[in-house]
Amino acid sequence: xxxxxxxxxxxxxxxxxxxxxxxxxxxxxxxxxxxxxxxxxxxxxxxxxxxxxxxxxxxxxxxxxxxxxxxxxxxxxxxxxxxxxxxxxxxxxxxxxxxxxxxxxxxxxxxxxxxxxxxxxxxxxxxxxxxxxxxxxxxxxxxxxxxxxxxxxxxxxxxxxxxxxxxxxxxxxxxxxxxxxxxxxxxxxxxxxxxxxxxxxxxxxxxxxxxxxxxxxxxxxxxxxxxxxxxxxxxxxxxxxxxxxxxxxxxxxxxxxxxxxxxxxxxxxxxxxxxxxxxxxxxxxxxxxxxxxxxxxxxxxxxxxxxxxxxxxxxxxxxxxxxxxxxxxxxxxxxxxxxxxxxxxxxxxxxxxxxxxxxxxxxxxxxxxxxxxxxxxxxxxxxxxxxxxxxxxxxxxxxxxxxxxxxxxxxxxxxxxxxxxxxxxxxxxxxxxxxxxxxxxxxxxxxxxxxxxxxxxxxxxxxxxxxxxxxxxxxxxxxxxxxxxxxxxxxxxxxxxxxxxxxxxxxxxxxxxxxxxxxxxxxxxxxxxxxxxxxxxxxxxx
Amino acid sequence: xxxxxxxxxxxxxxxxxxxxxxxxxxxxxxxxxxxxxxxxxxxxxxxxxxxxxxxxxxxxxxxxxxxxxxxxxxxxxxxxxxxxxxxxxxxxxxxxxxxxxxxxxxxxxxxxxxxxxxxxxxxxxxxxxxxxx
Numbered sequence: 001x002x003x004x005x006x007x008x009x010x011x012x013x014x015x016x017x018x019x020x021x022x023x024x025x026x027x028x029x030x031x032x033x034x035x036x037x038x039x040x041x042x043x044x045x046x047x048x049x050x051x052x053x054x055x056x057x058x059x060x061x062x063x064x065x066x067x068x069x070x071x072x073x074x075x076x077x078x079x080x081x082x083x084x085x086x087x088x089x090x091x092x093x094x095x096x097x098x099x100x101x102x103x104x105x106x107x108x109x110x111x112x113x114x115x116x117x118x119x120x121x122x123x124x125x126x127x128x129x130x131x132x133x134x135x136x137x138x139x140x141x142x143x144x145x146x147x148x149x150x151x152x153x154x155x156x157x158x159x160x161x162x163x164x165x166x167x168x169x170x171x172x173x174x175x176x177x178x179x180x181x182x183x184x185x186x187x188x189x190x191x192x193x194x195x196x197x198x199x200x201x202x203x204x205x206x207x208x209x210x211x212x213x214x215x216x217x218x219x220x221x222x223x224x225x226x227x228x229x230x231x232x233x234x235x236x237x238x239x240x241x242x243x244x245x246x247x248x249x250x251x252x253x254x255x256x257x258x259x260x261x262x263x264x265x266x267x268x269x270x271x272x273x274x275x276x277x278x279x280x281x282x283x284x285x286x287x288x289x290x291x292x293x294x295x296x297x298x299x300x301x302x303x304x305x306x307x308x309x310x311x312x313x314x315x316x317x318x319x320x321x322x323x324x325x326x327x328x329x330x331x332x333x334x335x336x337x338x339x340x341x342x343x344x345x346x347x348x349x350x351x352x353x354x355x356x357x358x359x360x361x362x363x364x365x366x367x368x369x370x371x372x373x374x375x376x377x378x379x380x381x382x383x384x385x386x387x388x389x390x391x392x393x394x395x396x397x398x399x400x401x402x403x404x405x406x407x408x409x410x411x412x413x414x415x416x417x418x419x420x421x422x423x424x425x426x427x428x429x430x431x432x433x434x435x436x437x438x439x440x441x442x443x444x445x446x447x448x449x450x451x452x453x454x455x456x457x458x459x460x461x462x463x464x465x466x467x468x469x470x471x472x473x474x475x476x477x478x479x480x481x482x483x484x485x486x487x488x489x490x491x492x493x494x495x496x497x498x499x500x501x502x503x504x505x506x507x508x509x510x511x512x513x514x515x516x517x518x519x520x521x522x523x524x525x526x527x528x529x530x531x532x533x534x535x536x537x538x539x540x541x542x
Numbered sequence: 543x544x545x546x547x548x549x550x551x552x553x554x555x556x557x558x559x560x561x562x563x564x565x566x567x568x569x570x571x572x573x574x575x576x577x578x579x580x581x582x583x584x585x586x587x588x589x590x591x592x593x594x595x596x597x598x599x600x601x602x603x604x605x606x607x608x609x610x611x612x613x614x615x616x617x618x619x620x621x622x623x624x625x626x627x628x629x630x631x632x633x634x635x636x637x638x639x640x641x642x643x644x645x646x647x648x649x650x651x652x653x654x655x656x657x658x659x660x661x662x663x664x665x666x667x668x669x670x671x672x673x674x675x
Binding site for chain 2: 437438464474476479480482483484485486487489490491492493494495496497506508510511512515517519520523524526527529530531533534
């Protein structure tokens with residue numbers, strides 16, 4: 001059932017990348033089939049995401065965010081073969097310019113008449129809008145007499161017909177102007193109030209023009225009386241140099257196709273720009289096919305070749321294909337089975353910004369009476385069970401402005417940062433807090449220690465706060481020492497993990513999310529920061 | 543800490559004794575086995591607070607690969623970690639955990655004690671049976 005009224009457009013909630021939903025993909029991950037998951041972290045994250053999405057939609061029931069439940073979750077990769085083709089069109093054009101005496105002329109012939117051989121193609125830039133550029137072509141220059149002034153370097157002034165004088169603008173050549181005293185009437189009103197004869201013009205009504213001194217002509221203002229003007233075409237040099245320029249029109253054509261193991265009705269066009277580029281290669285026309293094999297996983301190669309053929313066929317005869325940019329892009333697409341008031345419906349979630357798209361009809365907004373009834377029921381339930389389902393408005397606001405992570409429903413870490421008075425930034429996995437040392441009297445506080453806090457789920461499915469700091473490269477001969485240092489570290493422990501194939505010491509602390517009040521977790525982070533400072537100052541592992 | 547010890551004593555199967563400033567808590571770990579956990583109150587550097595430091599012997603370290611594996615496991619999912627006690631010969635692999643003392647409840651401490659003792663006991667049993675850690 002859909003609402004009779006047209007639904008207002010939903011206000012999108014800006015969402016940063018949530019790594020729990022959109023982990024880093026490799027091209028081979030795009031070959032995965034549909035899998036269903038019961039990972040509690042994913043379920044919790046998706047549920048929060050749907051709740052926040054629902055708060056921005058005015059067409060959903062008021063209590064939707066509170067009562068919606070995630071019943072099942074499955075995902076599959078959505079992959080794109082996206083190809084940009086840069087085409088170049090060239091034409092040579094002769095231009096004439098003033099030729100000052102003594103300047104050089106390159107009259108050497110061109111080695112070829114093929115304009116693409118004459119000058120190599122620039123590195124491809126794939127401009128989003130057509131681009132026009134002009135470059136100089138050396139050679140084939142010549143000098144000739146200026147056709148405009150026939151080599152004179154000057155032209156007759158058109159304004160004065162080369163006389164150097166022009167008709168006076170004040171008297172229009174009549175040498176007389178209207179008397180300003182009587183306005184041409186010959187009489188005017190005197191001080192007595194009666195008409196008297198004009199003495200200035202002696203009742204003639206006109207006087208001699210002072211501008212041209214009664215000659216009717218003035219010096220030509222255009223040529224300053226010279227009668228000639230410098231030739232604008234040759235700048236007065238009398239000669240013109242003819243040289244060649246190359247006009248280059250560069251355009252980018254785009255084609256893409258998508259692939260899904262199970263054809264869910266995803267709005268793929270909206271998702272294309274919101275996907276991650278997993279591999280990219282710039283291909284010259286000659287080696288297109290071979291490079292596609294290297295960049296695309298086996299299942300996407302035929303699709304990439306098809307897109308390449310399609311985009312290539314769009315080039316016209318005058319255009320030369322400069323290069324292709326082949327991209328394999330992908331995102332995880334989630335099919336989320338939800339339930340609200342016993343009614344099932346489905347949404348799809350996909351893209352780096354975790355966009356939500358209804359797959360089936362959404363529940364209609366209820367009438368005022370029903371809403372009142374639900375609020376009453378909710379009040380009774382809250383009184384009876386102390387239950388506070390759904391997400392708080394503070395949390396929604398914090399996520400919307402990017403100050404809280406989607407999984408941090410209690411806004412714990414912003415509270416910890418406020419407690420410690422330290423900067424806090426939201427990342428895909430959680431947060432980074434710059435923990436500063438508590439200043440004591442007479443001492444200079446040390447540098448801030450950046451601690452990343454990941455919101456993760458442990459084996460039992462409980463949400464966990466995982467704080468970590470990278471210490472440095474691990475050396476095998478120091479392993480016993482590193483492990484023994486853990487007896488001195490009050491919170492967290494030293495561990496070894498591989499980062500980019502290199503064994504690295506990390507200092508890590510894991511605690512259940514439920515354990516933490518802001519004050520207690522602040523103590524953990526302060527303890528970690530103190531330990532990191534100790535490790536870097538006393539260098540036991542160096 | 544004494545108050546917490548009193549509360550722990552009231553829990554089924556848990557024995558608590560004191561050794562100097564330390565509290566030794568012995569917990570059942572399944573299969574009729576029991577395992578001891580040492581609890582110390584230590585100051586948490588960088589703060590004015592304290593930590594309840596839980597430590598339990600898991601195995602004697604005879605091979606270097608145990609150390610490497612323990613360091614790798616430390617990066618894993620659990621709240622507890624491994625430390626090497628080099629004050630004994632041969633060195634001992636301990637299961638450790640730091641609980642923030644401020645506002646700690648008996649339930650939270652008991653949960654941490656159980657995790658530490660279970661992990662230490664399981665390693666102890668595996669190593670005793672000739673299995674690798």
